Amino acid sequence: MAVTAPHLAVDPIACQAHGLCAELLPGVVTLDEWGYPILPAGPVPPALRAAARRAVNACPVLALRLATD
Amino acid sequence: MTCAEPLNDTGRLLSGAAPGLAAHRARYGPAPVLGGPGELVALVTAAGLRGRGGSGFPTARKIAAVAAASRRPVVVVNACESEPASAKDATLLRHAPRLVLDGALVAARALGADTVVLCVHRGTPLVGWLRAEVAARTGDGVAWQVAEVPRRYVASEASALTRFLTTGEARPAAKPPRPERRGVRRRPTLVDNAETLAHLALIARYGPGWYRSVGTAGDPGTTLVTVGGAVARPGVYEIALGTPVGAVLARAGGPTAELSATLVGGYAGTWVTDPGTPLTHDPAGRYGATVGAGVLVALPAAACGIAETARILGYLADESAGQCGPCAFGLPAVADDLARLAAGRPDPDLHDRLVRRVGVIAGRGACAHPTGAVRLAGSVRHAFAADVRAHLSGRPCRPHPPVLPLPAPHERDRTWQ
Amino acid sequence: MAVVTALWYFARGTGVVSLLLLTGTMLLGLLGPLRVSSDGWPRFVLGGLHRNLSLLVVAFLGIHVASSVVDTYAGIGWLDAVVPFGSVYRPVWLGLGAVAFDLLLALVVTSLLRRRIGHRPWRVLHWLAYACWPVAVVHAWGTGTDAGHGWVFLLTLVCVAAVAVAVAVRAVLGPRRRARAERPDPVGTTANRPVAYPRGVAGRRGAAS
Numbered sequence: 001m002a003v004t005a006p007h008l009a010v011d012p013i014a015c016q017a018h019g020l021c022a023e024l025l026p027g028v029v030t031l032d033e034w035g036y037p038i039l040p041a042g043p044v045p046p047a048l049r050a051a052a053r054r055a056v057n058a059c060p061v062l063a064l065r066l067a068t069d
Numbered sequence: 070m071t072c073a074e075p076l077n078d079t080g081r082l083l084s085g086a087a088p089g090l091a092a093h094r095a096r097y098g099p100a101p102v103l104g105g106p107g108e109l110v111a112l113v114t115a116a117g118l119r120g121r122g123g124s125g126f127p128t129a130r131k132i133a134a135v136a137a138a139s140r141r142p143v144v145v146v147n148a149c150e151s152e153p154a155s156a157k158d159a160t161l162l163r164h165a166p167r168l169v170l171d172g173a174l175v176a177a178r179a180l181g182a183d184t185v186v187l188c189v190h191r192g193t194p195l196v197g198w199l200r201a202e203v204a205a206r207t208g209d210g211v212a213w214q215v216a217e218v219p220r221r222y223v224a225s226e227a228s229a230l231t232r233f234l235t236t237g238e239a240r241p242a243a244k245p246p247r248p249e250r251r252g253v254r255r256r257p258t259l260v261d262n263a264e265t266l267a268h269l270a271l272i273a274r275y276g277p278g279w280y281r282s283v284g285t286a287g288d289p290g291t292t293l294v295t296v297g298g299a300v301a302r303p304g305v306y307e308i309a310l311g312t313p314v315g316a317v318l319a320r321a322g323g324p325t326a327e328l329s330a331t332l333v334g335g336y337a338g339t340w341v342t343d344p345g346t347p348l349t350h351d352p353a354g355r356y357g358a359t360v361g362a363g364v365l366v367a368l369p370a371a372a373c374g375i376a377e378t379a380r381i382l383g384y385l386a387d388e389s390a391g392q393c394g395p396c397a398f399g400l401p402a403v404a405d406d407l408a409r410l411a412a413g414r415p416d417p418d419l420h421d422r423l424v425r426r427v428g429v430i431a432g433r434g435a436c437a438h439p440t441g442a443v444r445l446a447g448s449v450r451h452a453f454a455a456d457v458r459a460h461l462s463g464r465p466c467r468p469h470p471p472v473l474p475l476p477a478p479h480e481r482d483r484t485w486q
Numbered sequence: 487m488a489v490v491t492a493l494w495y496f497a498r499g500t501g502v503v504s505l506l507l508l509t510g511t512m513l514l515g516l517l518g519p520l521r522v523s524s525d526g527w528p529r530f531v532l533g534g535l536h537r538n539l540s541l542l543v544v545a546f547l548g549i550h551v552a553s554s555v556v557d558t559y560a561g562i563g564w565l566d567a568v569v570p571f572g573s574v575y576r577p578v579w580l581g582l583g584a585v586a587f588d589l590l591l592a593l594v595v596t597s598l599l600r601r602r603i604g605h606r607p608w609r610v611l612h613w614l615a616y617a618c619w620p621v622a623v624v625h626a627w628g629t630g631t632d633a634g635h636g637w638v639f640l641l642t643l644v645c646v647a648a649v650a651v652a653v654a655v656r657a658v659l660g661p662r663r664r665a666r667a668e669r670p671d672p673v674g675t676t677a678n679r680p681v682a683y684p685r686g687v688a689g690r691r692g693a694a695s
Contacts, residue, residue, distance in 0.1 A: 012243070
């Protein structure tokens with residue numbers, strides 16, 4: 001099994017629209033008009049990995065994750 | 070794998086009606102016993118069977134995922150039929166219930182499952198009969214159960230069913246893990262539509278070659294469709310996959326009025342204007358229509374497709390489990406936009422806002438409910454382009470009695486338990 | 487001037503600072519979920535501050551405990567810092583300090599392992615904060631030899647008042663479960679709307695808005 005590069009994923013049930021992910025990944029994660037994140041598809045570019053990890057750790061409800069599946 | 074009396078190619082399920090278990094056994098013999106999960110996966114892969122609940126997901130991949138898990142699996146038969154315009158699962162259970170049970174048994178035995186749960190909507194007239202039928206089925210080597218699920222649109226989504234059977238709460242769960250890996254009581258769970266399993270029973274008897282003899286290469290076999298709206302003989306029909314929309318309407322006696330479009334798939338489906346659009350689980354036609362849950366509703370030109378869609382979106386918004394923001398907030402917003410449009414009371418931003426909302430909601434729920442709802446909403450733009458323009462210029466729609474059916478309030482549960 | 491006296495003052499000083507920092511942590515923790523933020527103070531900064539302040543509290547408490555133990559005047563042992571009510575010197579008041587310290591350590595450790603614990607168990611455990619802070623205040627009040635008068639008394643009062651107000655605000659507004667639903671006024675033709683989620687008042691529109 002090839003190890004795929006991680007991509008951002010959100011548990012939409014857990015997500016409470018705190019919006020920290022959009023603050024920490026401006027221009028990457030945008031919020032819809034109700035405050036819920038719209039995530040880019042595809043693997044996170046290496047340059048953004050650290051910021052993505054920070055966003056994942058900052059999520060108050062742990063809804064954001066870096067997924068490899 | 071021989072059959073003395075080959076089944077009619079387009080009447081596989083509904084011609085299989087048998088009055089009792091003895092007659093059923095006389096016609097089909099006992100449910101075939103396969104060697105194990107590997108043989109089942111190989112058989113279903115060769116047949117190319119796809120799920121009949123709406124998504125058309127390859128059944129073999131689901132089975133393989135269940136077989137790959139280490140714990141003893143559970144098989145769940147989904148006969149809830151939450152689509153208000155659909156009657157195919159109820160018809161199948163009335164005409165050929167034992168095919169459904171045989172299919173579940175074939176899968177359960179091959180996977181080593183010890184429990185099969187039949188899920189139907191609470192209060193379905195069939196419940197008593199089903200309980201008696203499964204009580205009579207001893208010696209199958211599996212424990213049969215019948216579960217009554219709240220009558221709500223998303224309560225019969227696969228993860229909602231496994232969650233209901235585990236915790237009593239029939240709302241969709243976050244994935245991963247999918248039910249195939251962790252479902253009922255954390256055990257790997259095969260959730261299949263009742264019709265899918267009936268096809269599986271026949272595939273196990275007559276083989277993948279027989280199954281593939283009708284249908285398309287990518288989506289072989291027959292499927293049950295519920296035809297309604299402005300047709301002469303509304304009802305449930307069995308058609309070869311790949312049959313064009315127009316031909317199916319003709320089977321139902323043809324249109325009784327000039328049609329503006331046909332709703333295809335269900336309330337998570339698409340408005341289709343081209344009668345040549347083939348019905349399979351692969352997106353077809355200009356706007357990617359699929360046969361979905363097998364619903365076709367012919368809309369007379371005198372009715373307004375936008376008003377109909379607005380009404381359905383209001384229902385779908387109301388049926389949201391309210392768990393995911395884009396669904397809980399997005400669907401009421403889209404429903405309001407459509408209602409304003411249908412009323413001919415648009416604000417200047419309405420068109421762009423509706424397009425944006427439809428685009429932004431898809432794919433962002435834990436289940437496919439919001440995605441399906443905005444698919445239907447979005448298809449309005451293409452199917453009723455002239456009406457959209459008229460309504461945007463402030464012209465309200467013509468009054469017409471509702472065409473698309475909705476369950477009556479007393480047929481809808483408000484609880485998730 | 488004896489080293490002993492310096493240590494005693496040091497222990498008291500770090501104790502007061504710890505209480506202030508802990509109060510700050512408490513306030514940020516209480517008000518964070520209300521989704522208050524601005525351009526200059528985005529949510530993640532407030533969250534980071536809450537986290538870093540709590541770590542700072544642990545550091546100051548380390549010094550507070552160490553200086554209290556090293557100072558031989560009161561005869562406090564190392565064990566007394568974590569095992570409550572065993573000390574010879576003011577066993578109850580000191581014991582409450584040990585309780586607060588233990589609770590704080592539990593809060594910090596579970597928060598650092600939040601991803602492993604899972605959100606819900608972590609949230610339940612984090613209710614311990616409501617026990618940790620009052621116990622710490624009572625400890626400060628009872629043990630602190632100079633807590634009963636002067637500016638330390640005032641400071642403690644201010645802390646209590648601030649947290650009381652924050653708790654009241656939090657209790658009234660509640661943690662905002664959902665962002666504001668910005669949709670037009672409903673038109674009559676649609677079905678009933680979900681009632682589970684009230685339209686809130688403190689929604690956020692975006693990172694830079």
